[in-house]
Amino acid sequence: MELAAACLAAFLASILGGLSGFGTGLVLPVFLVPVVGIVNVVPVMAVAMVLNNGSRVVAFRADIAWPHARRMLVFGLPACALGAWGYTLLAADAIALLLGTFLLASVPLRRALKRAQWQLSPRGERIAGAGFGFFNGGLTGTGVILISLLMAAGVDGAALVATDAIVSVIMGLAKIALFGSLAALDARLAATGLLIGLCTAPGAFVARWLLRRIPAGVHAGIMEAVVVAGALALLWRGLAR
Numbered sequence: 001m002e003l004a005a006a007c008l009a010a011f012l013a014s015i016l017g018g019l020s021g022f023g024t025g026l027v028l029p030v031f032l033v034p035v036v037g038i039v040n041v042v043p044v045m046a047v048a049m050v051l052n053n054g055s056r057v058v059a060f061r062a063d064i065a066w067p068h069a070r071r072m073l074v075f076g077l078p079a080c081a082l083g084a085w086g087y088t089l090l091a092a093d094a095i096a097l098l099l100g101t102f103l104l105a106s107v108p109l110r111r112a113l114k115r116a117q118w119q120l121s122p123r124g125e126r127i128a129g130a131g132f133g134f135f136n137g138g139l140t141g142t143g144v145i146l147i148s149l150l151m152a153a154g155v156d157g158a159a160l161v162a163t164d165a166i167v168s169v170i171m172g173l174a175k176i177a178l179f180g181s182l183a184a185l186d187a188r189l190a191a192t193g194l195l196i197g198l199c200t201a202p203g204a205f206v207a208r209w210l211l212r213r214i215p216a217g218v219h220a221g222i223m224e225a226v227v228v229a230g231a232l233a234l235l236w237r238g239l240a241r
Contacts (some may be wrong), residue, residue, distance in 0.1 A: 003195060005035045010196040014203025015210070016226055025049055025202060026106055026141035029099060030230025036192060036235065038096050042087055043175075043185040045140040047193025050172035052200050053165045056219060059067050059161035071125040072167050076133030080171045083137020084178045090138075093238045100234030102139050107118070107224045113148035120153040136171055163204065 009031030017029045028048070029041050036044050057064075090098065120128060128149050136142045146164055153211075155163055179185035 001097060003192060004188075006192050006196055007199040008166050009035060010093075011203045011206075014200035016222060024052065024184070025143055026103060026227050027230070028196070029103070029140050030226060032196075033237075035235065036189065038092050038099070038234070040184075041095075041099065042084075042138065042140050042188055043179040044083075044189050044193040044196065046172050046175040046179065047147050047190055048196035048200070049140070049183070050169055050176065051194060052199025053168040053172065055201075056161060056165035057169055060158055060165065063158040063162040064166050065159045065163045068125065068150060068153055068155050068237035069163050069166050069170075069178065071122055071153075072129035072132070074129065075126055076129030076136075076167070077171060077174055079130045080137040081174050081178050083134040083139075084175045085137075085182070087138035088179070088182050088184050096101070096234045096238030097125035099139065100231045100236075100238060102135075102232035103141065103227050103234065106141060106144060107227060110144050113144070116148075120149060122153075125149070125153050133171060137175060 004205050013028035015029055032041055132145055132149060150160055150163055
């Protein structure tokens, strides 16, 4: 029953992510917490999103902007491991408050980053990569930040999709390795993450069908409503413990 519920949650979250064009990782935890528990959300999501982003790496491998990827990873990768290690030290109520706060803040953050007209130098990329890596290590749904950083560094089009995917996969693998070594990710949770990653694929086709029938501008609103509702539920869970 748990695996069936996780698969359904992944399918629904991928539809919402496809409708808005961003952040399946923001919506899926809302559905996943009741299935795997708050403590296991980030480790399970790490497995699922490696599979999800891995398909984009394969599809867009020729478009990867490796200089930008290396700059994002040089400090970002060790910072990601540090953030993931810090996550394993938190109690369940602290994790609920942390995830709830981030999800709630992600709505105005996404809008602010979209409006911002700023540019990143190569040095700025390395520094920004460290900050992103740390938050990515202990949170899920941070892809909207990475996309904004790469765009500010001048990456666009297919290269943006490809570079975002390869950075996400490498950091995701680091998180999986660390969670596994610290017994925060066992075989059952890893299998759940793999199933979740596989079940996101059909949702993309449903989202494409719905996109032709839902008025423009509604898609992001649907995503934001679900994210806010989930964030408030997590905050309530954390404060009530």
